Amino acid sequence: MDIEELLPQEPEGEKKEAKQSPLVSLEKDLELYADSIREVGIEIMVEGISANPIFIAHQHVVSIGELILNREELNTNWTIQASTLEEFVEKGIINPEKKALFLKSYKKPEDFMCVFVIVPEGANFIYYPYKPRK
Known part of the structure; x- marks a missing residue:
């Protein structure tokens, strides 16, 4: 599966906003979403x-x-969906031969959220740290 297949085509004539990096608004949303994302991540792991x-x-x-x-x-800029490494391999986003390489770079899920960011120009993985629990 190609990344292009995951995204709908942009409607023609849609106005382009001033070119600010989408990662600025993403960081703000991830900060807001962090506790919810952490809970879902823990649930995915605990439930096996x-x-x-x-x-x-x-x-x-x-x-x-x-x-x-x-x-x-939520009146925010980004929608978040939960998935797994297994689904990414199954859908061909992560090549089965590259799974071990991906796992070497995969950060501890208790400390970082692994986020696959999709923008019109493409997609990439980022790791966003959770704030330490008090």
Whole structure:
């Protein structure tokens, strides 16, 4: 599956906003969402679904993962969906031969959220740290 297949085509004539990095608004939303994302990640691991939760951040409609935080309902910029390493391999986003390499770079899910960020220009993985629990 190609990344392009995950994204709908942009409607023509849609106004482009001033070019500010989408990561600025993403960081703000991840800060807001962090506790909820952490809870879902822990649930995925405790229930034995996967040891490697992956969260998808997007502003369109994507066909991977389960919706957990809807930007329209929360009046934010990014929607978050929960997925797993296994689903990413199954859908061909992570090549099965590269799974071990991915796992080497995968950070401890108790400390970092693994986020697959999808923007019109492409997609990439980032690791966003959770704030230490007090």
